[in-house]
Amino acid sequence: xxxxxxxxxxxxxxxxxxxxxxxxxxxxxxxxxxxxxxxxxxxxxxxxxxxxxxxxxxxxxxxxxxxxxxxxxxxxxxxx
Amino acid sequence: xxxxxxxxxxxxxxxxxxxxxxxxxxxxxxxxxxxxxxxxxxxxxxxxxxxxxxxxxxxxxxxxxxxxxxxxxxxxxxxxxxxxxxxxxxxxxxxxxxxxxxxxxxxxxxxxxxxxxxxxxxxxxxxxxxxxxxxxxxxxxxxxxxxxxxxxxxxxxxxxxxxxxxxxxxxxxxxxxxxxxxxxxxxxxxxxxxxxxxxxxxxxx
Numbered sequence: 001x002x003x004x005x006x007x008x009x010x011x012x013x014x015x016x017x018x019x020x021x022x023x024x025x026x027x028x029x030x031x032x033x034x035x036x037x038x039x040x041x042x043x044x045x046x047x048x049x050x051x052x053x054x055x056x057x058x059x060x061x062x063x064x065x066x067x068x069x070x071x072x073x074x075x076x077x078x079x080x
Numbered sequence: 081x082x083x084x085x086x087x088x089x090x091x092x093x094x095x096x097x098x099x100x101x102x103x104x105x106x107x108x109x110x111x112x113x114x115x116x117x118x119x120x121x122x123x124x125x126x127x128x129x130x131x132x133x134x135x136x137x138x139x140x141x142x143x144x145x146x147x148x149x150x151x152x153x154x155x156x157x158x159x160x161x162x163x164x165x166x167x168x169x170x171x172x173x174x175x176x177x178x179x180x181x182x183x184x185x186x187x188x189x190x191x192x193x194x195x196x197x198x199x200x201x202x203x204x205x206x207x208x209x210x211x212x213x214x215x216x217x218x219x220x221x222x223x224x225x226x227x228x229x230x231x232x233x234x235x236x237x238x239x240x241x242x243x244x245x246x247x248x249x250x251x252x253x254x255x256x257x258x259x260x261x262x263x264x265x266x267x268x269x270x271x272x273x274x275x276x277x278x279x280x281x282x283x284x285x
Contacts, residue, residue: 003187003190003191003192004185004187004191004192004193005187005191005192006191008184008185011261012257012260012261012264013257016242034192034193036193036196036197037193037197038199039197039198039199040185040193040197040268042199042201043197043198043199043200043201043204043268043271043272043275044264044265044268045201046200046201046204046205046268046271046275047204047264047267047268047270047271047272048232048236048264048267049204050204050208050213050217050271051217051220051221051232051236051237051267052236052237053208054208054213054214054217054218055117055121055217055218055221055233055237056117056237058116058117058120058121059113059117060112060113060116060117061126064116064126064129064130064133065112067130068108068112068130068133068134068137071134071137072104072108072137075134075138076101076104076137076138076141077101
């Protein structure tokens with residue numbers, strides 16, 4: 001059976017679904033008997049999800065959008 | 081990216097190369113938010129992000145003809161944007177307080193976890209929208225080492241595939257994977273301290 005340290009090295013490809021069936025099966029067998037690895041997997045995914053949800057809320061503020069628009073008018077459209 | 085999006089991008093790239101000004105409007109429509117968000121998430125500064133976005137618009141407009149089609153057009157745009165971000169960041173180097181080694185869990189001689197691993201994933205889910213959580217998360221990302229931060233933002237925030245990120249960064253696929261893995265480990269470690277202290281009674285494991 002694979003150990004926790006080996007599981008850690010496989011996590012990235014496991015989440016991407018990029019492991020071979022055989023390796024994936026041995027990883028999942030390890031998870032069944034190893035609550036710490038399950039917690040680690042859950043929090044590894046949760047950390048990434050939490051960051052994604054927070055950072056994808058970044059919008060272009062209205063004043064920036066207005067500045068960019070006049071920048072384009074002045075420096076790109078009028079120069080072409 | 082879907083096949084339709086890819087086809088649209090190819091047409092857009094061709095028109096930009098020809099200097100088509102209407103194509104530039106479409107380019108701004110598709111990319112303004114992406115470039116601004118990327119720059120903002122890496123610099124945490126509205127003025128810097130605006131400067132970077134302007135710089136990218138100019139470069140794309142003036143240098144579209146140098147795009148050789150060796151990589152996807154979007155990867156080229158991200159590469160131009162990252163170069164503009166690097167220029168900004170170079171003048172504002174910051175301390176990076178967590179080392180990559182610290183983010184790895186400790187194992188015993190047989191390779192099994194040595195410390196207790198608490199599962200705070202459910203409390204993270206329920207606390208997602210508080211302002212305190214947002215600012216903790218933003219500062220955790222901000223403190224990532226630069227290489228890991230960029231890989232993380234391209235893959236997990238902007239949603240590029242490993243291949244697209246590798247093209248944008250001019251790195252091998254395995255280098256992107258290992259940077260992303262390290263970034264996720266560091267973020268997990270940083271956020272563990274915060275979320276473990278916020279465990280909801282009854283949900284704590």
